[in-house]
Amino acid sequence: MTDPNCIFCKIVAGEIPSNGVYEDDQVLAFRDIQPQAPSHLLVIPRAHVASLDAADEGDEALLGRLMLACRTVARAEGLAEGGYRVVTNIGDDGGQAVHHLHLHVLGGRSMGWPPG
Numbered sequence: 001m002t003d004p005n006c007i008f009c010k011i012v013a014g015e016i017p018s019n020g021v022y023e024d025d026q027v028l029a030f031r032d033i034q035p036q037a038p039s040h041l042l043v044i045p046r047a048h049v050a051s052l053d054a055a056d057e058g059d060e061a062l063l064g065r066l067m068l069a070c071r072t073v074a075r076a077e078g079l080a081e082g083g084y085r086v087v088t089n090i091g092d093d094g095g096q097a098v099h100h101l102h103l104h105v106l107g108g109r110s111m112g113w114p115p116g
Helices: 007-012 057-076
Strands: 020-023 027-031 039-045 084-087 103-107
Touching (some): 039 057, 057 084
Antiparallel strands (some): 084 103
């Protein structure tokens, strides 16, 4: 399923270029165009799921696949040893700018707490 108005669906379809770093049959990862850390990657499902809150039990395997893809891209970026952060924003108040589930993989610097 795709949303013809969704920028991430257009990236998945190849209609908009991205700086891709990983892909498989269910997941795509690329560099964020507005990085908030030295390494800032977005990991998205190829299928349109609006957010984590919109996911259901049928998405369980996909959600696990997304998390493992985060680990894969973090390791490829050399972030595993020093550490990294994985974040998803949900809804407007949660800071979600694109309403297509995406996980931010941030690293290459120390992460403060609390975020935001």
